Amino acid sequence: MGEETWSIDDILATLRTSGGRITATKRALVQALVETREHVTAEALTAAVQIHAPEASPSTIYRNLEELEQLGIVVHAHLGRAAAVYHLAGPVHGHLLCSRCGVTLEVPSTLFEPLVHAVRRDFDFDVDRHHLAISGVCGSCRDAELHS
Amino acid sequence: MGEETWSIDDILATLRTSGGRITATKRALVQALVETREHVTAEALTAAVQIHAPEASPSTIYRNLEELEQLGIVVHAHLGRAAAVYHLAGPVHGHLLCSRCGVTLEVPSTLFEPLVHAVRRDFDFDVDRHHLAISGVCGSCRDAELHS
DNA sequence: ATTGCTGCAAACCTTTTGCAAGAAT
């Protein structure tokens, strides 16, 4: 259920082993993913990669991300209507997305365990813990609303 | 936290009371929503409305859906990368989306209560119960996978 | 020498928006 941590070399090795080729774009993408431990959009990753490889195109980023995802290195989540966010598969966690300000909070997956088990028991459904995304209103936005 | 059930007349009355005007498109849309108790895309709703009002355009459907949503009559959820699904606000429930076959299961929101409370307590975050969407793999797809 | 990867540009899909004409009140 996800490695502890991925190093750049881990990832490149996995990429090679799977038959993929290592390109400058892939290297820069992997580096960006490892360095920013946050949830980033494909657009942000493209920008990061372009610092090192100015010619890199969004389509390549998408293709590389898909390759990494199929290897279990990267996961993505859809948080509402906006662009998907990508991050390294790591310690599993859920996402709380504020529908007012858009902030994303990561919460430990332990919070979801009761739900995960109930859903498996009652609905024979295996929750993908990586894709957990719950929307609502964060404390700051709720407070701001009360004052208006 | 949501009415028990909406009738067509309930909805039209609410629409009128709020200052909105009743048009043929709105009437057909409301009828489609009440009749199909499922989760439908804007595209499907457009098709349903066009049976009665062939000239209705998708943009009008979107605008009407937004109006209905602001009145608390309709809610929508984003289940993955595909089009959003809309349905009448009713007994609150969560969604389980199978990432293999795309089926959507509705589950009672009681399953989410432990999570909702933990998240409020620990993260000061108010979950929007209508938007709960959890992805994973349904029993049929898991079984099919085991046999392959 | 293979053949996987790339950038570019264009296509795609869902949703939003501008606008002038039309319709509900």
Added chain:
DNA sequence: ATTCTTGCAAAAGGTTTGCAGCAAT
């Protein structure tokens, strides 16, 4: 008469794809 709504068409935003050339193996 007022002004809310509509249809159309175009735009927008995110993602995917076709293709010919480039590059990693």
